[in-house]
Every structure is written in structure tokens, then in C-alpha cells.
Amino acid sequence: MSDKEFIKKYIKVERAKYISIYIAEVSWTSVDNYELEWTCIKKKRISTSTEEIESIINDILKNEKYFSRCQKCNKRDLAGFMNSIKGHKTENSGIFCHSCLSTFGYQF
Ligand SMILES: [Zn+2]
Structure with a gap:
């Protein structure tokens, strides 16, 4: 999967009062069943530039925690x-x- 596909599938950016960045986390409901749960991991001011948001997303992609x-x-x-x-x-x-x-x- 390319970076773009990963971002599309597992990272969500919501723009409301703040810009919230969500990551999908795997929650296993049984041995072979899982659900994706969205967890907000970053909140930025609405005035944050697109470039900065993109760089945060790239850091998330490189973060082995996620x-x-x-x-x-x-x-x-x-x-x-x-x-x-x-x-x-x-x-x-x-x-x-x-x-x-x-x-x-x-x-x-
Ligand atoms: Zn392998």
C-alpha cells in the first residue's frame, strides 16, 4: 500500500472548531474479527496550514507506535x-x- 492509500484508509482529518487528526486502531473482537476504532491523536488550531497538517500526517505514518x-x-x-x-x-x-x-x- 502506498502512503496515500494508508492515509486514506487509516487517518482521518476533521475540520470543525479545531483540526482533529484521527488514527484507526485495531480492536480485536475475536481471533479473526476486528473493528477499527478512531482515536483522536492530535488537535490543531483551525488556522494551521495544510502543509503543517501534511507533515504531522507523515510523522504519524513513520511512527512505529501506529x-x-x-x-x-x-x-x-x-x-x-x-x-x-x-x-x-x-x-x-x-x-x-x-x-x-x-x-x-x-x-x-
Ligand atoms: Zn511479513
């Missing part, structure tokens, strides 16, 4: 879709997407 990159296939996704694993071997430790984890024998 978006993680799979250590094996390098795929980026919402942190909630990733799993942090401590494996027996160092190459099996780190943050991985579910499809790479299944290649290690983890079931989802």
Missing part, C-alpha cells in the same frame, strides 16, 4: 495487525505480519 513494518517481508501495516514475537532464534524475534508468522508455524 504503523509497524514486518521484519521479514517489510510490509507496513497498522501496529494492531502486527505481532511482536520473541522466538528461540534471533531471526524469529521481532515484529511480523500475520502471514509471515504463519510461516513460522503460528496459527491465527
Whole structure:
């Protein structure tokens, strides 16, 4: 997914009294079901320039608290879709997407 698609899918900007920036967070309702919950993570004055808002959004995209990159296939996704694993071997430790984890024998 490109940056643009990520922003479109997982980041929302609301303009009212303030400019509020929301991020989608994954909330697992069961093993294979999730809902996206919108959390406001930044509030800026309505006079804030578009450039500044864009730079905040780019920082969010780079923030590993919200978006993680799979250590094996390098795929980026919402942190909630990733799993942090401590494996027996160092190459099996780190943050991985579910499809790479299944290649290690983890079931989802
Ligand atoms: Zn992966």
C-alpha cells in the first residue's frame, strides 16, 4: 500500500472548531474479527496550514507506535495487525505480519 492509500484508509482529518487528526486502531473482537476504532491523536488550531497538517500526517505514518513494518517481508501495516514475537532464534524475534508468522508455524 502506498502512503496515500494508508492515509486514506487509516487517518482521518476533521475540520470543525479545531483540526482533529484521527488514527484507526485495531480492536480485536475475536481471533479473526476486528473493528477499527478512531482515536483522536492530535488537535490543531483551525488556522494551521495544510502543509503543517501534511507533515504531522507523515510523522504519524513513520511512527512505529501506529504503523509497524514486518521484519521479514517489510510490509507496513497498522501496529494492531502486527505481532511482536520473541522466538528461540534471533531471526524469529521481532515484529511480523500475520502471514509471515504463519510461516513460522503460528496459527491465527
Ligand atoms: Zn511479513
